[in-house]
Amino acid sequence: MSDEVEPGFVRVRLDLSYDGRDFSGWAKQARGRRTVQGEIEDALRTVTRSSQTYELTVAGRTDAGVHARGQVAHVDLPGEVWAEHREKLLRRLAGRLPHDVRVWRAAEAPAGFNARFSAIWRRYAYRVTDNPGGVDPLLRGHVLWHDWPLDVDAMNEAARGLVGEHDFAAYCRKRDGATTIRTLQQLRWERDPASGILTATVRADAFCHNMVRSLVGALLFVGDGHRSPDWPAKVLAAGVRDSAVHVVRPHGLTLEEVGYPADALLAARSLEARNRRSLPAGVPGGGGGCC
Missing domain, CATH: 3.30.70.660 (Pseudouridine synthase I, catalytic domain, C-terminal subdomain)
Known part of the structure; x- marks a missing residue:
């Protein structure tokens, strides 16, 4: 699996925080459930005046009620959308997002970056x-x-x-x-x-x-x-x-x-993290492979 961004798109890293008490966790769920991912994706679609939803990938999928001060996500945006909105994106998101979630930084991610798999x-x-x-x-x-x-x-x-x-x-x-x-x-x-x-x-x-x-x-x-x-x-x-x-x-x-590792190591870390791990025989807590 590659972390190469689709031609014409830009991968944007988002640094964010939220109070989790009124969310049903990070990940989008059935209709009617309020989630952090859903709120941010809706806000992004609105402030960029886009007809489609650009899906977020997150470093840690927190459960219902769990908070975050240093959460990281990424989103792939069309190059023209990013160019048009990058300078005012944070201020516009602050005006659109509810008070219990905030995006503090939005910047073009280095090559090979994946918010989830590149994390160490x-x-x-x-x-x-x-x-x-x-x-x-x-x-x-x-x-x-x-x-x-x-x-x-x-x-x-x-x-x-x-x-x-x-x-x-x-x-x-x-x-x-x-x-x-x-x-x-x-x-x-x-x-x-x-x-x-x-x-x-x-x-x-x-x-x-x-x-x-x-x-x-x-x-x-x-x-x-x-x-x-x-x-x-x-x-x-x-x-x-x-x-x-x-x-x-x-x-x-x-x-x-x-x-995250240094930029030059992001892609290698992403590939490594996708490999299933197993413990060698005799190591406490595990005696072989785990599916």
Whole structure:
């Protein structure tokens, strides 16, 4: 599969953010469901006065209720449309888009760029408070309340056993034809000394469905003392969903940033990302190929 842009078109990179609470996720769905993709595509069609919809490709397809501060997408526009609207596109989109989604940058993408397949990592943050009084009302749409005191050191000890390349089938909702092998590059908790809010930084080359929220759910069980620090790694090694792993609510999760390689490596990365991955025999979390 090639990332060459169709002749006469220009690939445009869009950097955007949104408050996910009133969206049914990123991806377009059945009629009547409000999605981020649908809002932006409708706005693009309107402000460029186009008769057709130009489809977006996104770095991370966030679920319903999940927020984004550093989301990246691309769209292929006819060269004449881009030339006519490029200088005023951001201002016109700001006037057309609803207040809970914003495009901050629109620029011609370098050769070989694909918002999804060229990415080398996605970084999410999940925010939790264990304040006995609950969540600050001004943050209620972005912070989860956990009604037990949390031990950050215990959660970080447990997190270390999950970092690396593994089959995360125990922490993902399985999808036909999709692998659950991922490289978890970073998983760490920090407590803000002023607010007391705990933030989990979760970075990986890619994520499978419900992976971040499942990992957070497992670590919260460790933090409040219901499970030992070695339990999340044991669940991972078992390779099957554990009913004790709760998928936490989506509103505490935000896509913070997407990383890409140098421009010269974009096309190669895109090709690499499309290849199915498998773990060598003997690697914890997987013993062979995964479909």
